Amino acid sequence: MTTGSGAGARVNCVVDAEGRIVLELPVPAAATRPHLLLRLRPRNGEPVAARRVLALEAVADGPSRAVLEPLPALEEGRWDAFLLCDPDDDAPVRLRSGLRDLRALVDGHLRDRPSPVAVRIPYATKEGYLAVRTWLRPVHVEAGRIDVGDRSTTVTARLHGATLQDGAVVRLRMRGSSGPGRDVRPVPDGDRRGFAFTVDHADLAAGTPAEGGVWDVFVHPGADEPPVRVARLLDDVADRKASFVHPAARAASVALRAYYTLDNDLSVRVAAAS
Incomplete structure (x- = not known):
């Protein structure tokens, strides 16, 4: 001892x-x-x-x-x-x-x-x-560039350990809710590993409860494939929640902001605009 x-x-x-x-x-x-x-x-x-x-x-x-x-x-x-x-x-x-x-x-x-x-x-x-x-x-989706516009946010990403198949979809789920999510079709690159997807701000705001909420972002690489969390892991930053801050966007009376969680996973927070 x-x-x-x-x-x-x-x-x-x-x-x-x-x-x-x-x-x-x-x-x-x-x-x-x-x-x-x-x-x-x-x-x-x-x-x-x-x-x-x-x-x-x-x-x-x-x-x-x-x-x-x-x-x-x-x-x-x-x-x-x-x-x-x-x-x-x-x-x-x-x-x-x-x-x-x-x-x-x-x-x-x-x-x-x-x-x-x-x-x-x-x-x-x-x-x-x-x-x-x-x-x-088993499979990872690496988030890349995030472009926040007036009406929508576009995210580029890349699959590791898999490729996009027919029926692939990006799904945003309201955390803590069993209600329907929001599905977005990915636009794949030539190798079907890189892709982009665009989230409509007004549509996401309409699906959020009045008290606000958080949407977690997943990818289903194929119609029958399990969901894969979108995250930013493949660099030298162990904790990015506080160091990577994206601008907020407005839709009606709410503000939407893409952010990284404590696990470096990508989510979108919707809350009343200040």
């Missing part, structure tokens, strides 16, 4: 184009068999279950190094980083975030991804600790 050795250690990390994450940190001399622990943060009081333990290898004249390979993929969620002085350590030390080289992720949306689509983005928590944000989805 450790009692704080390694406390305050900072982890530098580099991500390459294949998704490999190289993590480097100084290891205290007392650590006999040091390892780096990634532990899935529990949701809603659930017990901690998933973890990934990586060996820390000594490097001549430099910090020790651990490598998180692309496979096997990590379960979707947020993984916190800890130092273990040996694999049986029952008091892991939380690691702080150092430099993060994420340049290989910036243009990640330009590369087509096979199914399942696995995404991993290292980031610093509000307290300054290192964590890795992960998504793991």
Whole structure:
């Protein structure tokens, strides 16, 4: 059992184009068999279950190094980083975030991804600790450009792990409601992976209750295909809700604004105009 050795250690990390994450940190001399622990943060009081333990290898004249390979993929969620002085350590030390080289992720949306689509983005928590944000989805729809006009909003997107088939539809669902959604036909590119769709502001406003609501955006790649959430995941931004703010549009007495949720999924909020 450790009692704080390694406390305050900072982890530098580099991500390459294949998704490999190289993590480097100084290891205290007392650590006999040091390892780096990634532990899935529990949701809603659930017990901690998933973890990934990586060996820390000594490097001549430099910090020790651990490598998180692309496979096997990590379960979707947020993984916190800890130092273990040996694999049986029952008091892991939380690691702080150092430099993060994420340049290989910036243009990640330009590369087509096979199914399942696995995404991993290292980031610093509000307290300054290192964590890795992960998504793991059989099929993914990556949101691209969002153009907000006076009467409609047009979104470009791209499918990863699937292609658009006959009967494909973009469906907006009112969150928390079992009522009918709003269907929009996608306009596909030549390879039937890229596409665009346009949402009419007045139509969406007419389907929203007087108290307002949120419409979540999905794509059905084919007539009998399950829905796929539209999101923005394939770059270096782990949390985009507060940093990507789109302009609001007016329709009658309401304002509509496209935004990204805490999970980086695309939604449209409709509320009374101020």
